[in-house]
Amino acid sequence: xxxxxxxxxxxxxxxxxxxxxxxxxxxxxxxxxxxxxxxxxxxxxxxxxxxxxxxxxxxxxxxxxxxxxxxxxxxxxxxxxxxxxxxxxxxxxxxxxxxxxxxxxxxxxxxxxxxxxxxxxxxxxxxxxxxxxxxxxxxxxxxxxxxxxxxxxxxxxxxxxxxxxxxxxxxxxxxxxxxxxxxxxxxxxxxxxxxxxxxxxxxxxxxxxxxxxxxxxxxxxxxxxxxxxxxxxxxxxxxxxxxxxxxxxxxxxxxxxxxxxxxxxxxxxxxxxxxxxxxxxxxxxxxxxxxxxxxxxxxxxxxxxxxxxxxxxxxxxxxxxxxxxxxxxxxxxxxxxxxxxxxxxxxxxxxxxxxxxxxxxxxxxxxxxxxxxxxxxxxxxxxxxxxxxxxxxxxxxxxxxxxxxxxxxxxxxxxxxxxxxxxxxxxxxxxxxxxxxxxxxxxxxxxxxxxxxxxxxxxxxxxxxxxxxxxxxxxxxxxxxxxxxxxxxxxxxxxxxxxxxxxxxxxxxxxxxxxxxxxxxxxxxxxx
Amino acid sequence: xxxxxxxxxxxxxxxxxxxxxxxxxxxxxxxxxxxxxxxxxxxxxxxxxxxxxxxxxxxxxxxxxxxxxxxxxxxxxxxxxxxxxxxxxxxxxxxxxxxxxxxxxxxxxxxxxxxxxxxxxxxxxxxxxxxxxxxxxxxxxxxxxxxxxxxxxx
Numbered sequence: 001x002x003x004x005x006x007x008x009x010x011x012x013x014x015x016x017x018x019x020x021x022x023x024x025x026x027x028x029x030x031x032x033x034x035x036x037x038x039x040x041x042x043x044x045x046x047x048x049x050x051x052x053x054x055x056x057x058x059x060x061x062x063x064x065x066x067x068x069x070x071x072x073x074x075x076x077x078x079x080x081x082x083x084x085x086x087x088x089x090x091x092x093x094x095x096x097x098x099x100x101x102x103x104x105x106x107x108x109x110x111x112x113x114x115x116x117x118x119x120x121x122x123x124x125x126x127x128x129x130x131x132x133x134x135x136x137x138x139x140x141x142x143x144x145x146x147x148x149x150x151x152x153x154x155x156x157x158x159x160x161x162x163x164x165x166x167x168x169x170x171x172x173x174x175x176x177x178x179x180x181x182x183x184x185x186x187x188x189x190x191x192x193x194x195x196x197x198x199x200x201x202x203x204x205x206x207x208x209x210x211x212x213x214x215x216x217x218x219x220x221x222x223x224x225x226x227x228x229x230x231x232x233x234x235x236x237x238x239x240x241x242x243x244x245x246x247x248x249x250x251x252x253x254x255x256x257x258x259x260x261x262x263x264x265x266x267x268x269x270x271x272x273x274x275x276x277x278x279x280x281x282x283x284x285x286x287x288x289x290x291x292x293x294x295x296x297x298x299x300x301x302x303x304x305x306x307x308x309x310x311x312x313x314x315x316x317x318x319x320x321x322x323x324x325x326x327x328x329x330x331x332x333x334x335x336x337x338x339x340x341x342x343x344x345x346x347x348x349x350x351x352x353x354x355x356x357x358x359x360x361x362x363x364x365x366x367x368x369x370x371x372x373x374x375x376x377x378x379x380x381x382x383x384x385x386x387x388x389x390x391x392x393x394x395x396x397x398x399x400x401x402x403x404x405x406x407x408x409x410x411x412x413x414x415x416x417x418x419x420x421x422x423x424x425x426x427x428x429x430x431x432x433x434x435x436x437x438x439x440x441x442x443x444x445x446x447x448x449x450x451x452x453x454x455x456x457x458x459x460x461x462x463x464x465x466x467x468x469x470x471x472x473x474x475x476x477x478x479x480x481x482x483x484x485x486x487x488x489x490x491x492x493x494x495x496x497x498x499x500x501x502x503x504x505x506x507x508x509x510x511x512x513x514x515x516x517x518x519x520x521x522x523x524x525x526x527x528x
Numbered sequence: 529x530x531x532x533x534x535x536x537x538x539x540x541x542x543x544x545x546x547x548x549x550x551x552x553x554x555x556x557x558x559x560x561x562x563x564x565x566x567x568x569x570x571x572x573x574x575x576x577x578x579x580x581x582x583x584x585x586x587x588x589x590x591x592x593x594x595x596x597x598x599x600x601x602x603x604x605x606x607x608x609x610x611x612x613x614x615x616x617x618x619x620x621x622x623x624x625x626x627x628x629x630x631x632x633x634x635x636x637x638x639x640x641x642x643x644x645x646x647x648x649x650x651x652x653x654x655x656x657x658x659x660x661x662x663x664x665x666x667x668x669x670x671x672x673x674x675x676x677x678x679x680x681x682x
């Protein structure tokens with residue numbers, strides 16, 4: 001008799017249902033990167049999938065409007081999510097807002113009274129108020145919105161991190177988790193949730209824990225709480241490293257047939273911790289936190305702080321399922337998801353390619369693995385992975401990749417890896433110059449550090465402006481004769497100056513409108 | 529309820545949802561997206577993109593760009609260059625304007641100098657005396673990039 005209840009099927013069913021309910025068939029944008037796979041993709045057709053209509057994008061409303069909430073919002077480091085006509089977003093001032101999606105008016109804010117959700121430790125934008133993008137869940141038959149934030153009412157009252165689940169309609173508390181990221185005055189313990197956005201999956205909420213700007217670096221971990229009541233599941237345990245510390249989880253956990261996570265660095269001098277799963281892309285068992293596989297290309301001896309911070313995306317590709325992401329040093333990797341059986345990682349893709357594709361780096365190869373700030377997750381459109389990455393020039397000029405947004409064919413050969421390259425207009429070309437891209441049917445949305453929302457079209461959707469070399473340092477005219485290939489330079493469909501500070505967060509594509517938050521403390525709704 | 533029926537109905541919900549209007553979901557993965565058409569031979573319709581510090585031809589199949597130049601001690605001039613040999617390229621014999629200390633930054637291939645051959649890989653270092661000629665063979669699909677420190681009398 002065929003055994004139907006294979007363990008992998010048991011895991012896939014809730015994952016599939018979760019996707020169906022909250023993302024795949026919804027025109028909403030109910031999570032950071034839209035869905036548990038963190039694809040950053042809106043699958044539904046709508047006006048924003050029509051290039052001719054995208055060209056007419058214009059601001060519909062701005063929050064705050066004429067009657068701003070008190071206190072006024074500061075910079076937005078969290079991205080908006082949108083569900084059933086409501087925009088949910090936390091702010092660096094420590095307040096969480098629910099806005100009516102049709103006009104931008106404030107529906108409710110949390111806390112409605114009492115102190116804001118802030119930390120007494122602030123060192124960079126991740127630690128100011130609420131930087132964690134929210135996620136929609138169903139708890140006890142109610143729509144709930146879940147996010148991570150510091151809270152000075154717990155622990156030693158310094159602003160330890162915890163999860164909040166609120167009634168999506170009213171903002172009433174459903175539960176608050178216990179302390180998840182501990183903050184102490186001992187000069188050592190300063191964990192934070194920061195940018196990590198909760199993953200709702202497997203009847204749990206998973207969240208990553210990193211730290212306040214190292215000094216000293218903390219032990220990274222993933223914490224799982226029960227979705228029903230917010231209590232910590234003590235049966236789940238994942239810490240990146242043993243003593244002394246390291247491997248902070250700055251990005252968000254992705255979920256499909258397992259959990260996928262990236263970890264920060266661990267080399268703070270001295271002996272390597274044991275175990276040391278820092279600087280890794282890992283698949284974890286969603287019930288126990290046990291490691292299924294670990295891909296670590298940069299060894300401890302070459303760890304000059306290339307934290308792996310970009311949230312991984314799960315690509316359900318024509319060549320198999322894989323986890324794809326870019327390390328802070330500018331190298332992009334895809335690893336086969338596998339079947340859940342623990343074992344070595346199988347690398348599908350390395351970009352740029354080379355001898356490091358399977359064996360990882362070693363000190364003799366003179367590659368650099370520093371704090372270079374390729375931080376943004378990519379967007380997935382079928383087999384195409386759209387991301388800011390180092391490219392062929394990463395071995396000679398690691399900073400040159402900041403100028404370029406790449407589309408990579410995840411299932412192609414190395415020779416056909418680059419689908420297109422775009423220098424996004426009205427971006428500085430420096431680190432942090434682009435926010436995370438999002439995509440709907442080949443239309444790509446990305447914010448810039450100069451405050452523009454730029455919309456591009458894959459050349460299969462709208463004709464490119466022309467050809468350029470797949471090595472950005474080689475002039476187009478000498479490209480082919482030099483052994484390189486010409487690739488399309490996509491057309492810009494829209495370039496809108498929102499004039500409200502840098503856009504470091506993802507545009508949330510909701511069929512007709514798109515929602516954008518900015519460093520200038522604004523949320524915009526734009527529609528054709 | 530029989531276990532098999534429970535299982536079937538559990539799967540039925542998402543399957544019906546797929547049939548009911550989530551057809552885009554089925555387009556993911558299985559069919560892929562396909563590659564874009566390649567540029568036609570002799571394609572000249574280029575975009576207006578211009579590299580900030582473009583490579584220029586040093587010889588057939590080999591490009592270079594200057595990164596840095598400075599006066600050194602004792603009347604010497606020091607220049608830092610990158611050399612680039614594209615995929616599947618056999619370069620002509622070329623000469624650099626000075627003595628060179630070279631470091632492989634990416635790729636693999638073969639260096640030929642005065643009928644002497646040397647394998648090149650990530651991290652390989654080699655020296656080229658002033659006035660020497662060399663050629664590089666790249667038989668892989670990946671480019672070779674070499675950081676060169678040139679030293680010559682001013």
